[in-house]
Amino acid sequence: MPDTGPPPFPDDIPTVPLAVIDYGLIQRRDSFEIDRLWDAATQLGFWYLKNHGCENEADGMFAVGAETMGLPLNEKMNFTQGTTGNTFGYRSSGSTAVDASGTPGPMEGIGVSKDDALAWPRVVRRTYPSTVDARMESSIIPFVRRSVEINNTLINVFNDKLGLPTGTLAQKHAAHMLSGSEARCLRAPPNQNLSDIKISLGAHTDYGSLSILHHRVIGGLQVLLPGSEEWRYVKPIPRHAICNIGDALCIFSAGILRSGMHRVIPPPQNQAAYERWSVIFFTRPGDDVLLEALSSHSAIILEAVEKEKPGKFDTGSTAGEWLARRVKYRFVSERKGPETWLAAGGTEHATI
Numbered sequence: 001m002p003d004t005g006p007p008p009f010p011d012d013i014p015t016v017p018l019a020v021i022d023y024g025l026i027q028r029r030d031s032f033e034i035d036r037l038w039d040a041a042t043q044l045g046f047w048y049l050k051n052h053g054c055e056n057e058a059d060g061m062f063a064v065g066a067e068t069m070g071l072p073l074n075e076k077m078n079f080t081q082g083t084t085g086n087t088f089g090y091r092s093s094g095s096t097a098v099d100a101s102g103t104p105g106p107m108e109g110i111g112v113s114k115d116d117a118l119a120w121p122r123v124v125r126r127t128y129p130s131t132v133d134a135r136m137e138s139s140i141i142p143f144v145r146r147s148v149e150i151n152n153t154l155i156n157v158f159n160d161k162l163g164l165p166t167g168t169l170a171q172k173h174a175a176h177m178l179s180g181s182e183a184r185c186l187r188a189p190p191n192q193n194l195s196d197i198k199i200s201l202g203a204h205t206d207y208g209s210l211s212i213l214h215h216r217v218i219g220g221l222q223v224l225l226p227g228s229e230e231w232r233y234v235k236p237i238p239r240h241a242i243c244n245i246g247d248a249l250c251i252f253s254a255g256i257l258r259s260g261m262h263r264v265i266p267p268p269q270n271q272a273a274y275e276r277w278s279v280i281f282f283t284r285p286g287d288d289v290l291l292e293a294l295s296s297h298s299a300i301i302l303e304a305v306e307k308e309k310p311g312k313f314d315t316g317s318t319a320g321e322w323l324a325r326r327v328k329y330r331f332v333s334e335r336k337g338p339e340t341w342l343a344a345g346g347t348e349h350a351t352i
């Protein structure tokens with residue numbers, strides 16, 4: 001029988017109704033679409049993005065992922081991230097915990113630093129497997145460039161809506177600053193069964209500012225509905241990216257922009273027999289940027305700060321430190337007890 005590929009995402013399970021934002025309209029500064037984006041970013045913190053023009057570049061990144069994960073394990077292990085809190089390089093299946101009991105998660109992945117991609121062939125952060133080098137010019141650099149452009153457009157919209165002086169948020173993400181921004185491809189193995197593997201990637205908020213996810217037909221991402229205990233799948237829609245706000249934008253905006261909790265579980269129903277791939281661009285502020293509410297630059301942010309406990313958004317952390325702490329304490333090898341899981345927390349906690 002010919003292989004007909006994976007079955008479609010089922011239409012009889014509850015999913016989260018994300019707004020579909022048209023990137024073309026945002027670029028043209030359509031005020032109605034900007035208001036829809038703002039509502040999505042401040043209420044759920046997640047939305048679909050269509051017409052983003054990054055479809056072919058994302059395909060190239062899926063190929064980087066497939067070729068890299070196809071390498072022998074010992075070859076991939078020559079390029080591991082280590083456990084110091086760095087996210088660039090190879091992360092092996094079983095190395096990170098998915099819950100407070102330290103259960104190891106099954107996903108593996110490769111992360112490529114934005115700094116290495118933009119400086120290529122100069123090495124700024126680290127070296128990568130041969131499969132990454134081979135596609136740096138054809139696939140990774142175009143993906144990074146396009147993702148940075150999309151990010152800048154969206155961040156400038158948020159900047160203006162927050163009443164910040166023009167370019168304030170852009171300066172915190174300027175391309176010349178070393179940052180944790182990266183292109184990543186993740187793979188979850190097939191034949192996961194909800195009765196034995198419950199979680200592929202533990203519940204978390206993202207560490208940086210904005211994440212742009214590309215999926216194919218296979219689901220698995222779930223979002224926690226605000227103010228509830230209910231997790232809902234996000235349905236993959238062809239050529240639609242899924243964007244979400246991360247902790248840094250949440251902190252800069254004193255919680256006005258929402259960093260939503262999410263996780264990855266096995267794909268629903270008979271999709272679970274298939275491996276699942278995702279490609280993501282994470283935008284993170286420059287490593288040396290202090291994570292604090294930008295209340296001295298915006299009356300709207302100041303008002304939000306004044307409604308909260310004093311100091312709630314004073315993390316005393318730079319973006320680089322914030323990322324390293326959160327990443328490090330997810331590694332199984334760093335685990336001492338449930339407190340290690342808590343130490344990996346972000347803005348989901350009452351005090352941040």
Ligand SMILES: O=C(O)CCC(=O)C(=O)O
Binds near residue numbers: 186201213264280
């Ligand atoms: O694979 C996905 O859909 C989401 C991955 C994710 O949330 C992450 O890597 O932070």
Ligand SMILES: [Fe+2]
Binds near residue numbers: 204205206262
């Ligand atoms: Fe995430």
